[in-house]
Amino acid sequence: MIINSIYILIATLCFGIIGNVRGKNLIFSSLGGGITWFFYLIFSRYIGPSSILCFFMAAVFACIYSEIMARILKTPVTTFIIGAIIPLVPGGNMYNAMFQYVQGNINQSLSIAFKTLAIAGSIAIGIFFASSIFKTSAFFNRKILKNR
Template sequence: MIIQLIAGTTGALGFGMLFGLRPKYLPIAALGGFLCWAVYLVGITFIWEGVFWPTVLSAAVTSLFSEIIGKIYHIPASAIYTPAVVPLVPGASLYYTMNAIVANDWIKAQYMAVETVKYTLGIAIGMSAVYTIFAIKKRIQLKGSRYE
């Protein structure tokens, strides 16, 4: 677990650089990556079985963290969120899915595809929930619509 936390944090830091984040925000992105995986581990170890709900919780907490950082430093929340959430991104299961398809192993492909969908949906739902709350708050503050 500790190795995963360190490795996940290092990965998030690396992705912060790959995503062109300004150097002064790189430690925050790494902290976000640490938080993301720590919350996921708490969820999957102590609360739920299966990957979906821990992913939703972790994505929501990371999104909240990014929104708060975005407000403090006046930067887009996605700049922090995108590298921070990378430990949850189903890169490995997406690869195994495609690997199984190329190898003509359709049973494994089906299983891995479902895992990939669970992670992807979990991240999307978690981040959308927090995004929606902040969007409603912004609309109330502005009393207007983005389409006006």
């Protein structure tokens, strides 16, 4: 699991270079990708491989990591969230769905495509969930500090 996470960290580092992320943001963005994948592997070991819940929980972790690092490094959250969720994106499943469609296996193509959409939706909901919690807590902190 650790070796696999290191490979993902290197791949996310290369993606960050292509995405023009610079300096320490590049390091922490790629570190987020590696740690997110490590958590996904842990969740999939205990919950089940390719479970929608695993992707959701890993996306929540990725968003929490990104929000914390953005506040520490005073950088926009998108710098870190993109690097953190890149390993979770189900691109291989989408390729397989299109391949099955081209081969004429419509039912198998639709099955893979719906699973891919469910994974993408769970990632989006996980990010929305964690981001909403952070934004709500920041809003209440501002209100409390303003009323003092």
